[in-house]
Amino acid sequence: MRYFLLLLPCLMLSSQTPLSAQTPAPAKKAVPAAAKPTPSVMLRNFKESGMANAPVQIEIYTDYECPACRDLYLTVLPSLNREYVNTGKVKLLHRDFPLQQHLYSKKATAYANAAGTIGKYDLVAQQIFQTQPEWAQSGNVDAVVAKVLAGADLEKVRGMAKGEVLDDSVAADVAMGEKDNLRQTPTIVIIAKGKREVISGGMPYSILKSYIDKKLAQ
């Protein structure tokens, strides 16, 4: 009887773990099963990159004012893009999750997404993260964006980012984050074979790489 009791929790856990580890994949970004996207079809949404039919999808929730997000963006993402996204193995989706406690995060998000609508998302997002220690003190996001955008583009972005009104994609990202029980930024969601795994916190690229390789080998 004692030995049976010893095994009972293990049996219960082994039956529960796979279920609790997954949450429903978002309908918004799911690759339609019926449609067969060709490998040459690149995604059009400025927050997405990679092939639509990549076997693994990674969603990254970030806040522009969060230092760990900056670290992830500047140290992990370049290698991830080079080795997995550009090679069609991974589809990457940025999700915005501006945190309440960060004073200028909304402003930075507004600038980055406004830049996205004129095709300059990567450039501006990179600049915003790169100069985070600078504008996180002063709140002058405009000054750092002005260093990488030309006159006409800058005016367009300024116009759209005016009033820090966030676009619908941010509201959708925040809603998805709440559904994912987001507890911190950055948070990485890895979707493979329909399983949605939410991983909180930053990580070294080598660890993420090893995990992605295992997902790709499945």
Add this chain to the structure above:
Amino acid sequence: MRLNARHLVLVGRLAVAGILLYSGYSKLSEPWLQFEISLESFKILPESWLEPLARTVPWCEVALGAALLTGVFARWFSLIATLMLAVFMGAAAQAYYRGLQVDCGCFGSGGDPLGPKWFAEHGAMTLLALAVTVGAFMLARTRTPSGTSRASKVSSDATTQPEIA
């Protein structure tokens, strides 16, 4: 019914079992990568150890918790639990000393950061496990050849002598 040393050890043992089961379950309900990240944040283990440990430690916790719950080899398993908790405390202490940002992942992700509150809580758990271990060994030492412990004999006795396990 009067509380004696045996009862105290039993209650302590069940509490430690509950902590370990919950801890293991919390980790197993998340992808193992989550605990691997937590282990990595301590910056003391070689990278090649992280994945094997992230995959096995939660199961060890569940097994230890289950063993303590059932009472099978209780004193030895409580000794292992104490050592495991002490190792975690040592790792956390060095990380805190080095000023590392660590999410220990003890009960899944998103726990308290290392600090006085964290050390007070986890120190209490480690001390509880230690007390259970000491108590369990002392009870075993006082066991008579007939299988009943001296402590329980004392408690069943009508005399009001203080009970020492």
